[in-house]
Amino acid sequence: MRLWLAAVAGCWLSLGAAALATDCTQAASPVERTICSETDLHQMDADLNRLYSGLRPQLTVKARTELLAQQRNWLAERDRDCATGEGKCLREHYRARLDELEAINASAEASDQKLDDVTPVMVKGEWKATAIQDPNGAGEMDKTALQASLASANLPAIGAVVDTAPGKLCLPPQPCDAMGWTQKKLAEVDDSAAIGRYLGLSSTIRVLVGSSGATRSYYLLVPRSDGTLWAVFALCSTDLQDCRKAAELWTPASADAAVLPAP
Numbered sequence: 001m002r003l004w005l006a007a008v009a010g011c012w013l014s015l016g017a018a019a020l021a022t023d024c025t026q027a028a029s030p031v032e033r034t035i036c037s038e039t040d041l042h043q044m045d046a047d048l049n050r051l052y053s054g055l056r057p058q059l060t061v062k063a064r065t066e067l068l069a070q071q072r073n074w075l076a077e078r079d080r081d082c083a084t085g086e087g088k089c090l091r092e093h094y095r096a097r098l099d100e101l102e103a104i105n106a107s108a109e110a111s112d113q114k115l116d117d118v119t120p121v122m123v124k125g126e127w128k129a130t131a132i133q134d135p136n137g138a139g140e141m142d143k144t145a146l147q148a149s150l151a152s153a154n155l156p157a158i159g160a161v162v163d164t165a166p167g168k169l170c171l172p173p174q175p176c177d178a179m180g181w182t183q184k185k186l187a188e189v190d191d192s193a194a195i196g197r198y199l200g201l202s203s204t205i206r207v208l209v210g211s212s213g214a215t216r217s218y219y220l221l222v223p224r225s226d227g228t229l230w231a232v233f234a235l236c237s238t239d240l241q242d243c244r245k246a247a248e249l250w251t252p253a254s255a256d257a258a259v260l261p262a263p
Contacts, residue, residue: 021049030085044094051101058108099166106167107180109213121181125257127250153233198245206263
């Protein structure tokens with residue numbers, strides 16, 4: 001019994017050890033020496049360790065194991081690709097992994113229970129709200145009703161720019177909000193039949209469900225083949241007697257605008 005407990009304890013210790021910050025008192029490899037000698041890389045290393053360690057208690061046992069595998073793979077890739085200790089290479093690897101951990105952490109904080117999936121889903125870059133997709137109503141709602149519906153759905157006015165980053169969504173004029181994204185089939189989300197009917201979408205199409213633990217905001221984004229996004233919302237008349245599903249079109253407004261992984 002004591003041997004079994006010792007083995008379990010060793011296993012959990014190994015889970016935490018995978019992301020410990022670089023020990024600069026024992027830096028031996030070119031990678032470790034660069035991390036310890038360049039202030040910004042040293043901070044990135046500490047930030048990564050903080051995110052990883054803080055995330056683990058929010059995960060199921062299954063998800064912790066998957067996170068550990070991710071981290072080990074990332075460390076191996078970092079050491080292989082940046083074996084000479086080149087700073088630019090290391091910064092690229094750290095930025096990518098920090099983005100992934102920020103995205104996973106936002107999903108964990110928005111969840112009502114421990115997170116069981118650590119696949120990082122991200123919306124990045126700037127997007128401009130350019131149009132309204134309203135096939136069923138053919139744009140018959142007046143501007144006052146449209147503005148009220150967009151405000152009710154916490155979506156920006158047409159012409160505004162949405163700023164996104166891993167784990168974050170900034171919709172003017174509101175302040176930025178923590179946002180975790182999950183990739184699902186349309187059939188798996190609420191009101192999927194109405195959304196599919198009004199917007200002509202297949203129930204098997206992949207969509208992004210966004211939620212925030214802080215404000216309990218909920219968003220449904222539909223990535224499109226031309227690189228744009230639809231933000232689905234309820235478009236209602238001013239008297240609220242006529243409501244239907246419509247979508248605000250988000251067009252990439254920066255070179256880094258993207259959905260990762262691509263649906």
